[in-house]
Amino acid sequence: MSESYDVIIIGGGPAGLSAAYSAWENGAKKILVIERDRELGGILQQCIHNGFGLHHFKEELTGPGYAHRCMELIKDKPEIETLIDTMVLEITQDKTVVAVNPKKGLLELHAKTIILTMGCRERTRGAIRIPGERPAGVFTAGAAQRMVNMEGYLPGKKAVILGSGDIGLIMARRMSLEGCKVEAVLEICSFSNGLTRNIVQCLEDYDIPLYLSHTIVKIHGSERVTGVTVAKVDERMQPLPGTEFDIECDTVLLSVGLIPENELSRGLDLKMEPLTSGPVVDQRRETSKPGIFAAGNVVHVHDLVDFVSEEAEIAGKFAALTAQGMLEGELKHVEVTTGDGIRTCVPQRLSLPEEGETLRLFMRVGAPEQKVRLEVTSGDTLIVSKLLPFAKPSEMIALNLPAEKTKLISGDLKVALKREA
Amino acid sequence: MNCLREADVVVVGGGIMGTAVLRELSKYDLKSILVEKEPDLAMGTTKANSAILHAGFDAPNGSMKARMNVRGNTLYHILEDQLDLDIKWTGSLVVATSEEELATLRELLERGRKNGVGGLQILSAEEVLAKEPNLTKTVTGALWAPSAGVCWPFAAALSFARSAVQNGAEIFTDCRVEGIVVADGKVTGVKTSKGLIKTGLVINAAGLYADEVAKMAGDESFSIHPRKGEYILFDKTVADKMVNGIVFPTPNKTTKGVLVCTTTHGNTFIGPNAEDIEDKDDRAVTITGMDRIIASAKKLLPEIPLGAAITEFCGLRAASDSGDFIIGKSRVAGLLHAAGMQSPGLTAAPAVAEELARLVRELLPMVHLKKGFQSILPKKTVFHRLSRVKQAAAVQKNKLYGRVICRCETITEAEIVAAINESCGARTVDGVKRRTRAGMGRCQGGFCGPRVTQILARELGIPVTEVLKERADSHMFYEKEPAAGEEA
Numbered sequence: 001m002s003e004s005y006d007v008i009i010i011g012g013g014p015a016g017l018s019a020a021y022s023a024w025e026n027g028a029k030k031i032l033v034i035e036r037d038r039e040l041g042g043i044l045q046q047c048i049h050n051g052f053g054l055h056h057f058k059e060e061l062t063g064p065g066y067a068h069r070c071m072e073l074i075k076d077k078p079e080i081e082t083l084i085d086t087m088v089l090e091i092t093q094d095k096t097v098v099a100v101n102p103k104k105g106l107l108e109l110h111a112k113t114i115i116l117t118m119g120c121r122e123r124t125r126g127a128i129r130i131p132g133e134r135p136a137g138v139f140t141a142g143a144a145q146r147m148v149n150m151e152g153y154l155p156g157k158k159a160v161i162l163g164s165g166d167i168g169l170i171m172a173r174r175m176s177l178e179g180c181k182v183e184a185v186l187e188i189c190s191f192s193n194g195l196t197r198n199i200v201q202c203l204e205d206y207d208i209p210l211y212l213s214h215t216i217v218k219i220h221g222s223e224r225v226t227g228v229t230v231a232k233v234d235e236r237m238q239p240l241p242g243t244e245f246d247i248e249c250d251t252v253l254l255s256v257g258l259i260p261e262n263e264l265s266r267g268l269d270l271k272m273e274p275l276t277s278g279p280v281v282d283q284r285r286e287t288s289k290p291g292i293f294a295a296g297n298v299v300h301v302h303d304l305v306d307f308v309s310e311e312a313e314i315a316g317k318f319a320a321l322t323a324q325g326m327l328e329g330e331l332k333h334v335e336v337t338t339g340d341g342i343r344t345c346v347p348q349r350l351s352l353p354e355e356g357e358t359l360r361l362f363m364r365v366g367a368p369e370q371k372v373r374l375e376v377t378s379g380d381t382l383i384v385s386k387l388l389p390f391a392k393p394s395e396m397i398a399l400n401l402p403a404e405k406t407k408l409i410s411g412d413l414k415v416a417l418k419r420e421a
Numbered sequence: 422m423n424c425l426r427e428a429d430v431v432v433v434g435g436g437i438m439g440t441a442v443l444r445e446l447s448k449y450d451l452k453s454i455l456v457e458k459e460p461d462l463a464m465g466t467t468k469a470n471s472a473i474l475h476a477g478f479d480a481p482n483g484s485m486k487a488r489m490n491v492r493g494n495t496l497y498h499i500l501e502d503q504l505d506l507d508i509k510w511t512g513s514l515v516v517a518t519s520e521e522e523l524a525t526l527r528e529l530l531e532r533g534r535k536n537g538v539g540g541l542q543i544l545s546a547e548e549v550l551a552k553e554p555n556l557t558k559t560v561t562g563a564l565w566a567p568s569a570g571v572c573w574p575f576a577a578a579l580s581f582a583r584s585a586v587q588n589g590a591e592i593f594t595d596c597r598v599e600g601i602v603v604a605d606g607k608v609t610g611v612k613t614s615k616g617l618i619k620t621g622l623v624i625n626a627a628g629l630y631a632d633e634v635a636k637m638a639g640d641e642s643f644s645i646h647p648r649k650g651e652y653i654l655f656d657k658t659v660a661d662k663m664v665n666g667i668v669f670p671t672p673n674k675t676t677k678g679v680l681v682c683t684t685t686h687g688n689t690f691i692g693p694n695a696e697d698i699e700d701k702d703d704r705a706v707t708i709t710g711m712d713r714i715i716a717s718a719k720k721l722l723p724e725i726p727l728g729a730a731i732t733e734f735c736g737l738r739a740a741s742d743s744g745d746f747i748i749g750k751s752r753v754a755g756l757l758h759a760a761g762m763q764s765p766g767l768t769a770a771p772a773v774a775e776e777l778a779r780l781v782r783e784l785l786p787m788v789h790l791k792k793g794f795q796s797i798l799p800k801k802t803v804f805h806r807l808s809r810v811k812q813a814a815a816v817q818k819n820k821l822y823g824r825v826i827c828r829c830e831t832i833t834e835a836e837i838v839a840a841i842n843e844s845c846g847a848r849t850v851d852g853v854k855r856r857t858r859a860g861m862g863r864c865q866g867g868f869c870g871p872r873v874t875q876i877l878a879r880e881l882g883i884p885v886t887e888v889l890k891e892r893a894d895s896h897m898f899y900e901k902e903p904a905a906g907e908e909a
Contacts, residue, residue, distance in 0.1 A: 087825035102823035106813035124865040126732035133705045136890035136897055140867045147871050153898035179902040223894040
């Protein structure tokens with residue numbers, strides 16, 4: 001293998017593979033994808049349920065099916081190399097990637113541009129400070145999913161799941177199908193963050209009770225989990241004394257949030273955004289450091305892999321063009337700020353050419369909303385406005401800004417909700 | 422009962438105290454055996470404490486605690502290199518936030534000087550904030566003790582144990598003491614779950630259970646009470662928002678208080694509280710306990726990045742009813758105690774070990790220093806601490822250094838395999854964690870836990886479903902059962 005590349009992509013999940021394909025389409029001649037796991041595809045390989053790909057591939061696929069499609073796209077292309085079972089230890093300021101692999105040893109690779117696609121990891125018990133003992137049998141939902149779907153072992157026989165996001169719901173069904181009795185799914189919020197179809201298909205179809213506004217206040221068991229104490233919470237999410245009850249179980253699965261995995265980004269000293277926990281990027285997915293791009297869950301956690309691929313294709317394209325020196329010309333830089341009701345927006349910056357550039361904004365609301373107007377303004381100019389019949393924090397909102405509109409942007413962009421009077 | 426072994430000395434308990442004694446005894450031509458009831462060493466108080474090597478200014482002048490603390494601290498400075506101990510000599514601060522507290526610091530300074538602690542100094546508020554800029558601006562001064570440090574307690578216990586084994590001592594884990602045989606007022610043996618060990622000398626280093634072990638020999642002279650201390654540990658990424666070294670509040674009469682400390686691996690922790698409890702097996706972290714340590718720590722460090730917490734744990738101190746260490750001969754001949762080893766027990770352990778070895782020599786005058794005692798333990802390879810050139814060489818020699826299993830801490834498969842196959846090797850997932858740090862990072866084993874389980878199964882030649890997290894019934898995974906209607 002070579003030591004110098006046009007584009008090096010860190011992470012071979014859906015973001016990395018989509019970025020690689022897009023970089024190839026856009027003329028990059030030497031592309032390398034580095035993956036730490038024993039195969040490409042990332043977390044999709046353990047998501048054996050369906051529901052992936054409706055937007056991107058226009059058909060419904062399983063996780064491994066989606067991963068396979070991405071792999072097919074990069075297959076047999078001499079311009080794209082892949083390295084699996086390889087861990088990146090460091091990325092230096094001059095875009096040298098230090099990685100290690102059992103077969104090839106320590107590698108020092110140089111890149112004209114780098115795309116960060118490391119994905120995200122799960123929030124743990126410690127991060128949310130669940131009290132009690134520390135027995136075996138407390139798993140993050142993803143770790144349990146890998147064990148049951150890929151390695152062929154059952155994490156437990158009687159489970160309580162904390163968190164009703166989609167991963168928690170999917171795992172409730174999966175564990176039930178594998179012969180584990182799921183006693184309850186608990187959700188600290190007063191609403192589920194999962195898709196409605198998942199609540200029906202994963203809980204109701206299996207008679208699994210969902211307790212909203214409830215959480216675990218104690219884990220029992222000195223060796224293996226023997227049960228949990230559950231309590232109702234108030235509107236500030238504090239447990240209400242007197243509402244406690246016990247559930248006997250041998251397993252606790254946690255589905256309590258995902259965190260972009262940005263250790264390598266921190267080493268590069270990229271500007272980070274506290275609310276997304278990812279690097280600040282512009283609409284081309286370039287970070288605060290020229291030539292370093294980022295896409296997918298490492299930037300902000302997505303609910304649909306289709307959007308991950310879309311974002312990664314943008315990063316792949318502009319990384320390839322940058323590597324080929326094809327992006328000349330003055331750009332106008334503006335910030336994207338969030339106002340009322342909007343919690344996060346990616347990109348956080350725009351780098352616009354004189355003639356404008358077609359782009360999409362990806363946003364999340366802070367709380368569930370109904371019949372609100374999403375407004376994008378630049379100074380006093382209304383750039384785009386869209387009525388949202390519903391908005392949920394768990395469902396990312398995508399908004400198109402065509403080039404003729406972005407041409408109008410004069411100063412910082414603001415996205416906010418406007419409630420009908 | 423079958424006779425398992427005959428020995429000159431049997432050490433009961435495989436924590437920092439027992440292992441330090443075993444290593445000290447391994448310098449002599451003695452047959453020494455250590456027995457530990459758990460599947461691994463260092464599973465009691467040693468695995469969950471503040472990890473601090475105290476300077477020695479806290480204990481009253483002339484007390485056993487004071488003497489052992491100062492001597493122990495000196496010994497760690499020597500042992501550090503010999504046993505490849507992971508120690509950061511950060512120095513410690515005891516911070517005052519009022520005039521009254523400053524007065525207490527001056528008392529501590531005086532007490533420390535009399536205890537023989539070197540380098541003690543009262544720092545001004547400016548000097549304190551220069552060392553620890555994130556501390557409360559209400560600080561009025563601090564006692565600076567340059568000889569304090571922070572260590573890695575279970576790795577230290579394992580190093581003591583491995584050094585002892587290297588020098589001929591023997592260790593049995595999963596070996597519970599069920600009785601001590603006493604004839605004519607003298608110890609003649611130890612009954613264990615693995616059989617009888619004939620011996621004339623028993624050293625009781627059983628931590629929380631030292632009173633129960635003493636009772637088995639008919640010595641009811643003391644009792645041990647568990648005192649719970651809870652901790653919150655933070656991700657390395659926020660260490661720069663917290664502290665560089667060890668920061669104590671000004672102590673009160675019962676406790677040194679909730680401290681803030683950055684460990685030898687760069688994670689900051691806050692804790693412990695001090696809760697007297699009844700149950701020696703109660704290792705549950707509580708809401709009230711966590712609230713209390715957060716509130717106390719905020720007095721030192723106003724901004725605590727709670728969102729970056731990675732784990733909470735609790736340890737039980739083995740507090741004696743007298744409050745001091747119980748070191749020395751029991752009224753039952755042949756029984757020696759190293760009990761009540763609460764803080765600064767970790768620091769004192771090597772000094773207490775010397776003291777007990779001296780008593781053993783008094784009782785066994787024919788015993789001499791062994792020829793060929795190896796004081797040095799071979800150094801372990803810690804991949805992420807090697808230079809790039811050495812990393813490349815390591816992978817070339819053993820390709821498993823090229824496979825990173827724990828992503829958060831960059832721990833390779835080669836290190837995990839070595840931790841399983843070395844003497845006193847890991848048998849459990851937590852055992853691997855204690856030896857290598859795989860699973861100690863921000864994802865808390867989410868990624869590497871299943872992989873470590875599979876490596877353990879492979880190396881130990883057992884099914885994945887038999888791999889334990891920690892204690893006897895702590896299985897990680899089960900076989901899948903065929904669903905109803907499916908062919909088996």
